[in-house]
Amino acid sequence: MNHAQLTALGRALRLLGEHGEALTADTPDARLYEVKADLRRALDLLDESVTAGAPSTRCPEHPHGPVDESAPDLCLLCETRRRAARRSEFQGRPGPAGPAATAPSRYGVRADRPQPQQRWLPEAWNGREWELCGTPRRDRHEAEAYLAAQRRGSRPAMAYRLVHEFTDYEVLRIWGTPVHVDIEPLGNL
Numbered sequence: 001m002n003h004a005q006l007t008a009l010g011r012a013l014r015l016l017g018e019h020g021e022a023l024t025a026d027t028p029d030a031r032l033y034e035v036k037a038d039l040r041r042a043l044d045l046l047d048e049s050v051t052a053g054a055p056s057t058r059c060p061e062h063p064h065g066p067v068d069e070s071a072p073d074l075c076l077l078c079e080t081r082r083r084a085a086r087r088s089e090f091q092g093r094p095g096p097a098g099p100a101a102t103a104p105s106r107y108g109v110r111a112d113r114p115q116p117q118q119r120w121l122p123e124a125w126n127g128r129e130w131e132l133c134g135t136p137r138r139d140r141h142e143a144e145a146y147l148a149a150q151r152r153g154s155r156p157a158m159a160y161r162l163v164h165e166f167t168d169y170e171v172l173r174i175w176g177t178p179v180h181v182d183i184e185p186l187g188n189l
């Protein structure tokens with residue numbers, strides 16, 4: 001929120017407070033319409049002042065991204081990525097009928113687990129070596145803000161650094177042939 005917005009919003013909100021103070025059982029309708037108009041104005045100013053809207057998904061990476069109602073985290077971007085990963089894994093080949101998997105793996109399938117992700121690690125110099133001085137963050141700005149707060153603390157370390165960690169999944173070797181098997185409910189067999 002910039003200074004002009006702050007001033008305008010503050011004025012609009014104080015005006016609403018005054019309306020509240022002045023309200024009685026005898027307040028005429030004309031006055032109430034005026035209150036309504038001022039309330040609308042305050043809401044508009046508030047809308048303009050809020051830079052980031054309420055998060056639309058539960059995805060830590062894309063909180064304001066497009067929504068896919070069917071995705072567990074409501075994130076269309078991640079769900080699209082997960083679907084693509086599933087498609088490329090099976091290459092759309094219908095496999096021969098065979099013994100279907102009986103129970104889902106308790107470890108989940110790869111698409112259920114976090115996608116390759118990057119983290120930012122706040123580290124402090126303890127006089128001999130760099131050590132982790134806080135929780136690794138998914139968000140670079142958050143990690144930087146955390147380190148800035150550490151540096152302003154009462155007993156800051158001699159030095160801090162931000163380390164970028166990036167992990168990916170790489171298939172090194174496959175044993176057997178992973179053909180696609182349709183899992184049907186037993187009643188349909």
Ligand SMILES: [Zn+2]
Binds near residue numbers: 065077
């Ligand atoms: Zn996402």
